[in-house]
Amino acid sequence: MKQLSILALGAVAVLTACNSRPANQFDLKGTIDGADGQTIYLVYTRNDSVKTDSTVIADGTFAFTGIAEVPVSATFYMGDVMNWESKTRAGIYLEPSEMTVTGLTAEDFSGAKISGSRTQDEVYEYEALIR
Template identity: 25%
Template sequence: MKKLSIAFVTSVLLFACSEKKLENNLHLTGNIKGLKKGTLYVQRIQNDSLVALDTIGIDGNSTFETNIELKSPEMLYLFLDRGVSNSLDNNLLFFAEPGEVNIETTLENYIADAKVSGSKNQDLYYEYKKVDRRFQEESLDLIEKKFKAMKSKNNLEIANISAKQESNIKRKYLYATNFAINNKDHEIAPYIALSEIYDINIKFLDTIQKSMSPKVAQSLYGKKLTEYLASLKKKQQ
């Protein structure tokens, strides 16, 4: 009976430890070079609003550390309240996932200098944005050229630029679709579908959704993509 009691207590303790591990399974660390005093807020989007998961006070030491409950890889925000500045450069987006994630940046260029490590989804996000930035730059360049053509009332040039704009959008969407499909084993796939190409032809979203691995399909964004796709199909009926 005594042996049975010991076994029972041991199992309860192991279960409690595993539950505790699940509760705070993201260990987030970092350093904001140049920051002497301020407040950091780890936030997530919930019901279309930013909700704080944790608050970290900075006073003299620019390093920070916290533990967050994360059931699935998810885009979070690290908001910096500088206290004396109204800078718009204060909300850093990063793809968090269970494990050790580190953020290194500077106070001067909080977002531009940010380097996030420890997250495979973040690595893939960097890879995606590197190419996507080219489409954005081309888009801005074409907008500028179109504005000049409209000022000079050059209709032929306007039509030519409009065709290039349409082509640029198509290439951007095709790239995003292929990237999501090629990375179907990672949560970045449904995230890109939902955040970058949600208005693409439904057949492409359907292809991405069907290509997701079982693990990704059960993730936060995997479930959201499935729900979103179902709502689109229902509207078409």
């Protein structure tokens, strides 16, 4: 019985190690209305280089995973990256955590609400103070 307990404890330890995410990993998941089949992009810097990631929106959802040792400013967008007046562009602070984006539509990202980023929460508090 003692050997079985030790074996079970070892199996739990291995499974836990396999399911943990690296301490510097970010996971950004989001929902968006009316954009299935379109591509959404995420641009951020890491180690003095620009990283661009993309994914196709399916069933109104998208997800990005990457590495961010510290909070970094990023942009996610659809369409032409050079169109600075585009309404399908929003800024975000990425950090090592699980973050969620809501409030997006295929035509407008101005209602974007990001949760799960302490830095982004501080930005929201600062913006509220300014108003």
